[in-house]
Structures are given as structure tokens and as C-alpha cells.
Amino acid sequence: MYLSDSQYENIKENVVDMYEECGLTTYPIDCMEIARRLNYRLVPYSKLKGKKLVTAMNISMDGFHMLVEDKVSGMFMWVIFYNDENSHERQRWTILHEIGHIRLDHTQESELAEAEANFFAKYSIAPPPLIHYAQCDDYVDVAVKFDLSIQAAYYSMCYYHKWLQYGPADYEPVEIRMLELFGLAA
Incomplete structure (x- = not known):
């Protein structure tokens, strides 16, 4: 699914706003630090046991997010669950994808929400201006400099x-x- 130019531009603005909010100044982008600075809790699937793990895997083999009430404070917070048996690079992509869903205020699953979250993850993990500055010669360079899987680096x-x-x-x-x-x- 293709997004409109204005949707792409809004997502780019959201990504750069996130970089600013989190004080990011280096790459590869540290998705776990972003989640921490945004006060999102990260929960790897390996911390889930029994029925909770089965439920998580049924929801997604990669990851998902949900709003959860903190039992101590009574405050609601975003929790991102991710499959830590996936490759490190896949985990990073999944976490940024879920951050995208949260920041883009997605309330329902849809083809549009998935397309937007995918673009959010792609743009936040290896934006073209940073690839340009990094002087990447090929997708292997992108994989190394931006800590991406070969497949994600190729698409980037x-x-x-x-x-x-x-x-x-x-x-x-x-x-x-x-x-x-x-x-x-400059």
C-alpha cells in the first residue's frame, strides 16, 4: 500500500520530532533508548510464561504494543512486547515499528496503519540523509553502519x-x- 505524499511527510516530521524529544545525536539508532526516553516499557517474550507467551505469539510472532495500567501508580503506560528470539536487527525494526503505531495514534489494525508503521520504522532506522552522510557504497555498508539485517539494508x-x-x-x-x-x- 502506498501512502500519500502528505502522509509520508507527516511521518518524517514525527520521526524527527522523536529524535529531538529523545536527544538522539548518533547512529545506529538505539531503539531501546528511544523507548526508555519516551517512557515506554519493553518486555521481551522470554519474560512471558505459559499462557501469556502463547497469547503473545498468537498476537504476533514479532511484537505488539498495548496500553497497560501500572498497578503501583495507577498511571497508564505503553508496553511494547517483542520476540527476543528474532535476530537483533529484527528486534530493533519491530520495536521502532511499534513505536510508530503509538506515535501515529493507531487505534485499530488496518492495512493503512501497517503501511504507516512500516514507513515510520524504515525512516527512523536509516533515513536517506543519514545514509547519504555516512557515504554508504552499497547495502552491506548500510547494514554495518546502521545495524540492519541485509534484507532491511537492501530496502533502505x-x-x-x-x-x-x-x-x-x-x-x-x-x-x-x-x-x-x-x-x-553545513
Whole structure:
């Protein structure tokens, strides 16, 4: 499913807002630190036992999120459950995908929500301006410099090439904001 240009732009803005809120200044992007700074609790599937683990696996083999009431404070907080038997790179993608669902205010499962969360994860984990600055020669470079699986790095490199070919000649304001956060703006 393709998103509209305005949907893509809104997600890019949301990602850079998140970088700012979390004080991110380096890559590879640390999704666990992002979750911590946003006060989201991370729960690996290995911490779940019995019926809870079966339920989690039935919901998703990768991960999911839910709003949970803290028994001590009575406050509600976001909890992201993720399958820690998946590769490290897959876990990172899943956590950013779930953060995307939360930040984009998704309240129901839908093809649109999945497309938006996938783009959120893709853009937050290896945005084209950072790939450009990192001078990645190929997708293996992207995998190493951004701590991605080979498959995710391949897709990130394809997106980077489209960004180079079809994007504007100059950086967009949101991209400049991102580069400034990382100390890379000229």
C-alpha cells in the first residue's frame, strides 16, 4: 500500500520530532533508548510464561504494543512486547515499528496503519540523509553502519537511491532539522 505524499511527510516530521524529544545525536539508532526516553516499557517474550507467551505469539510472532495500567501508580503506560528470539536487527525494526503505531495514534489494525508503521520504522532506522552522510557504497555498508539485517539494508538502500533520483535537489526543512540534530548540517 502506498501512502500519500502528505502522509509520508507527516511521518518524517514525527520521526524527527522523536529524535529531538529523545536527544538522539548518533547512529545506529538505539531503539531501546528511544523507548526508555519516551517512557515506554519493553518486555521481551522470554519474560512471558505459559499462557501469556502463547497469547503473545498468537498476537504476533514479532511484537505488539498495548496500553497497560501500572498497578503501583495507577498511571497508564505503553508496553511494547517483542520476540527476543528474532535476530537483533529484527528486534530493533519491530520495536521502532511499534513505536510508530503509538506515535501515529493507531487505534485499530488496518492495512493503512501497517503501511504507516512500516514507513515510520524504515525512516527512523536509516533515513536517506543519514545514509547519504555516512557515504554508504552499497547495502552491506548500510547494514554495518546502521545495524540492519541485509534484507532491511537492501530496502533502505533502494529507498535512498529513489530519494537521490526523485527527491529535491536540496535538503527539505525536516531533513535539515535531522542533520542539525546529528551535528551534520553545513
